[in-house]
Amino acid sequence: MNHYSNPVISGFHPDPSVCRAGEDYYLVTSSFEYFPGVPLFHSRDLVNWEQIGHVLTRTEQLDLSKAGSSGGIYAPTIRYNNGTFFMTTTNVSGGGNFFVYADDPRGRWSDPVFVDQPGIDPDLFFDEDGSVYYTTSHDANGQGVYQSKIDIQTGERLSEVSLLWRGTGGQYPEAPHVYRIGEWYYLLISEGGTEYGHMVTVARSKRPDGPYEGYPHNPILTHRSQLKSIHATGHADFTQGPDGSWWAVFLGIRPAGYPNHHYLGRETFLAPVAWTEDAWPVIGDNGTADEIMPAGNLPLQPKTEPAVRDNFEDASLAPCWNFLRSPDPSNWSLSAKKGSLTLYGSGDTLNETGVPSFVGRRQQHFSFRASTHLTFAPKRAGEEAGIAVYMNERFHYELAVTQIAGARKLIFRRRLGTLWKVESEMPWPHDTVVLSIRGDRADYVFGFARSETEDPVRMGQGECRMLATEVAGGFTGVFIAMYATGNGVRSISPAHFDWMEYRVVE
Incomplete structure (x- = not known):
């Protein structure tokens, strides 16, 4: 049967x-x-x-x-x-x-x-x-x-x-x-x-x-x-x-x-x-x-697996991608850099119910690996771009490149209700980085690498249960997202996401 x-x-x-x-x-x-x-x-x-x-x-x-x-x-x-x-x-x-x-x-x-x-x-x-x-x-x-x-x-x-x-x-x-x-x-x-x-x-x-x-x-x-x-x-x-x-x-x-x-x-x-x-x-x-x-008499069809990697080469975004709220067309582009999704950081951050520069897809599996190649050279303090695990504006984790006091840094941050902390940071003098998230039923582990051929270096982790509906509230689910922000002001530095992968881990 x-x-x-x-x-x-x-x-x-x-x-x-x-x-x-x-x-x-x-x-x-x-x-x-x-x-x-x-x-x-x-x-x-x-x-x-x-x-x-x-x-x-x-x-x-x-x-x-x-x-x-x-x-x-x-x-x-x-x-x-x-x-x-x-x-x-x-x-x-x-x-x-x-x-x-x-x-x-x-x-x-x-x-x-x-x-x-x-x-x-x-x-x-x-x-x-x-x-x-x-x-x-x-x-x-x-x-x-x-x-x-x-x-x-x-x-x-x-x-x-x-x-x-x-x-x-x-x-x-x-x-x-x-x-x-x-x-x-x-x-x-x-x-x-x-x-x-x-x-x-x-x-x-x-x-x-x-x-x-x-x-x-x-x-x-x-x-x-x-x-x-x-x-x-x-x-x-x-x-x-x-x-x-x-x-x-x-x-x-x-x-x-x-x-x-x-x-x-x-x-x-x-x-x-x-x-x-x-x-x-x-x-x-x-x-x-x-x-x-x-399945009874259902005429079961061959299962088609979605593409693991999106190289952002089409004229429009694939159906899996979503914006937060009514999108601002000035926040994103598929043509500014050919073969990349470009985000221009708005003043809004992931901590507000505004219109952040955010393009995300649903987490659909307990065990997965997501990664993206980011090209980003922040010119002003507070400019930031990276990858996030996002439930709502009060519960999310992110790994990002930002500028702090004139220095370019890689940071891992957690936001859990009123608790907010940059868990780790390190100098990052490069214009490119591969950011990754590995998820299982217990934790999200965040890492970075100079290129996709290198194994990621662990930067931090966050518990999955802290983003659960029973803690965070609401009717939605977790998104894996690319984002950019000027942290209060519009960013002048574009963030180019050259590709994004979402891979199921059996």
């Missing part, structure tokens, strides 16, 4: 939503304060996913200028209807709920169409009679799932917002999705909060607008209080394969060590959906999932 491995998309990829168009599946996840917004993936088998871009790629679609850490874009929903793809989400830091659409998901998505409905985690449901229902959670009047009928051309509400279901009593009933399957309308939600008490529950009705009756044996997915390697399972979405089988994508975490702590973020998992004799869905093995799962 074929099997597949969970998570199907590793690293910080929470709140997955999936749709099918023919033999193609498309999946989106939350992106919070990172730009571009809403990572977009494609698959032919629900297991092997390739990131083909982002849905929100333009500043007129996505304003993150006021987004603090874990603000910005919350849970999206993607749907395919009559040849058009729709994605709806919430920008909690400006604008509220909206949707965009595209004929080709790999192409240009529309400008936002805003929907005057409170709440978060919006869902679009297209009924067979042409009606379109917009469902959200956390109305201003209380906890629950709310719905209205909308005009899909304009986003205008065609009905009042009404309460659909309050769930089974767990906190934060959210992440609603409505489906019509057979004679029933099903309402899928999450409860318990997106932490260790997370769970998925379901209700059904003969009408899309209710009333909804909960499944007597809810929840249909949860790992709460279980001895599993996967925890906090919830926020699920259903899709049906061409063979008629049903599958659920959902988020979960993989804690490292005891007490539990996770820093890779909430990841995307997959499990089959079975149906009871009286037509209720149950996810996985009676509501649980494992890291190795039977």
Whole structure:
């Protein structure tokens, strides 16, 4: 029997939503304060996913200028209807709920169409009679799932917002999705909060607008209080394969060590959906999932591994790279030095919720090695460029070249809440350096070398658990980033990152 491995998309990829168009599946996840917004993936088998871009790629679609850490874009929903793809989400830091659409998901998505409905985690449901229902959670009047009928051309509400279901009593009933399957309308939600008490529950009705009756044996997915390697399972979405089988994508975490702590973020998992004799869905093995799962009739495709090294030779950044908040075009360039990513340090640092010169990618594996070749000759005091392990503005580690009192230095620094310290520094008279990070389940080890043929010299280390959500807070995961800053003023010295590697260590 074929099997597949969970998570199907590793690293910080929470709140997955999936749709099918023919033999193609498309999946989106939350992106919070990172730009571009809403990572977009494609698959032919629900297991092997390739990131083909982002849905929100333009500043007129996505304003993150006021987004603090874990603000910005919350849970999206993607749907395919009559040849058009729709994605709806919430920008909690400006604008509220909206949707965009595209004929080709790999192409240009529309400008936002805003929907005057409170709440978060919006869902679009297209009924067979042409009606379109917009469902959200956390109305201003209380906890629950709310719905209205909308005009899909304009986003205008065609009905009042009404309460659909309050769930089974767990906190934060959210992440609603409505489906019509057979004679029933099903309402899928999450409860318990997106932490260790997370769970998925379901209700059904003969009408899309209710009333909804909960499944007597809810929840249909949860790992709460279980001895599993996967925890906090919830926020699920259903899709049906061409063979008629049903599958659920959902988020979960993989804690490292005891007490539990996770820093890779909430990841995307997959499990089959079975149906009871009286037509209720149950996810996985009676509501649980494992890291190795039977693939059933999924037409498993060959796994494609992403490139280890990016030489920055293309005209645009690869889909794995992200900026913090709405990017300032003057902070970066792919053309200033051919075959390099050039960062011009802004006045903002990694310690603020501003717009630092920052280009990062998600840490997606417990054991990895990341390295970059930096060409940087700081001319003024405070100019700095290097590589960082970043959870948020209060929790990060960095290894950098900087100028201090007229001397060029290599420094390793740790920021943990209100504790801030340069752990080590040394003179560095050279214009180039290879900076590296080696990570495992316990520590990040930082090193430097004159060239990539030399073994790195250890400069310092930081514990992984200190960047975990249980310590640092928030809804995101760790990024491995290149950055530059003038530490309060714009830098005049460009930082050229000639290449960046992210290598999985087995």
